[in-house]
Amino acid sequence: MATTETSAEPLSIGEVAERTGLSVHALRFYEREGLLVGPVQRTSGGRRRYTAFDVDWLLICVKLRESGMPLADLKQFAELVRQGPGNEAERLQLLDAHRQRVDAQIQALQECRSVITWKVGVYADHLARGEAGGLWDPTA
Amino acid sequence: MATTETSAEPLSIGEVAERTGLSVHALRFYEREGLLVGPVQRTSGGRRRYTAFDVDWLLICVKLRESGMPLADLKQFAELVRQGPGNEAERLQLLDAHRQRVDAQIQALQECRSVITWKVGVYADHLARGEAGGLWDPTA
DNA sequence: ACTTGATCTAGACCTTGCTCCAGATCGTAG
DNA sequence: CTACGATCTGGAGCAAGGTCTAGATCAAGT
Known part of the structure; x- marks a missing residue:
């Protein structure tokens, strides 16, 4: 219920949409485009479960987008993070x-x-x- | 009080493009979209001749666009000005x-x-x- | 079991704001 | 007169960034 709950429980796509301000459509779109660092976990039924890390990353994405960073750059950044340290x-x-x-x-x-x-x-x-x-x- | 030369002679589309930073394509596009206050004058041969007023208006448009005003709003503003005082x-x-x-x-x-x-x-x-x-x- | 609402996928579609093309014409310099 | 560059029109095309649809599935309440 709290906006900034640092809960360990994963969130549904709708909850993440609320917390990030992105639409569920946009969230799926971002994932397809490879803008997320890791693959989003799924329930046995196939529903997405976002971790706190996912949400943090998305919040950063939102800030970068708000300030005009193109999706392409965001994707490149995600790729760098995905590659790990170094x-x-x-x-x-x-x-x-x-x-x-x-x-x-x-x-x-x-x-x-x-x-x-x-x-x-x-x-x-x-x-x-x-x-x-x-x-x-x-x-x- | 023009930004550059306060010349009374009308300018060609290319010159206006230089002065405003808009492309000639964009200038024609803006005109088609009704973003200019008045119709642009033409030479006998059909070439556009922009007055200092046109250029000043375009410079304002550029500033408004730069700051994110959508073309639709710009058009509405142009319409208000076109309607005259009141x-x-x-x-x-x-x-x-x-x-x-x-x-x-x-x-x-x-x-x-x-x-x-x-x-x-x-x-x-x-x-x-x-x-x-x-x-x-x-x-x- | 049934109903309801949230999610799922793939892919079509949309809006904004230009940009570019084709083919013709204008106008100025030689 | 002849080039050659700038402009003309109408319309097609493009890039970004989502948005929406259809038809199915999942999950929770009664």
Whole structure:
């Protein structure tokens, strides 16, 4: 019931969907695409059982996706982890490259934000001084 | 107050592409989609001639797109501007809503950034203390 | 046993936002 | 006049990232 229960019991796909914010469809899709580190365990009946590790990994995936990492990179990262220890330098490089992209993105967004804010100011002005503005710049 | 030259002469599609960073394909596409405020003027021979207003509008579009505004919203905004004065409140609302989304996005990115930074730290540590780490968390 | 809801698989389909192609035309430099 | 590059139109194609369907199976409640 708790969002952050560190329970040892495996979870169903629906529960994982709730916890990660991914849809069950997306979860199956990610698995097919090889984005998970290990194969997901199954019940005797064939239902997926996600471990806490799986969920942690997925939560990281979500963060990386949210910040714009393409699935291809995520897959590559998963592959590196799957290969086991010895390639930490590569993982580091992958993540650090992504961090740089995120930084650039934050910068760009802040610029956009100020343009938008300025524009919002233009309209607020217009409204404040009444709708009487006769001649004005259509792009404003 | 144009970003570059405040020339009164209209520009060709190629020149606008250079100035906006959009491809000529994208420029034609935007036009078809109704993302421009007015119809683009043409030469007698049928070539597009963009005014400084067109370019300014496109530069704003670029900023809005960069910050994740969907084309549909951009189109709606263009329609409001096309309708002329009187709907500034709606325009304001549209932009302000977008600004809020941008703020949320910046926030999210900063969170992602810190997760990534932490992860990078984990790998840097691993490398610093040598590749000898025997048992370790696969998700780390 | 029966009903209900969650999951299963494979694969078709969707949306967004362009990108590219074909074949024709324009316009400028030689 | 002749090239040659830039542009034109309409429409097809593409990549990413899922989403949804169909038909079957599993599991739990009554």
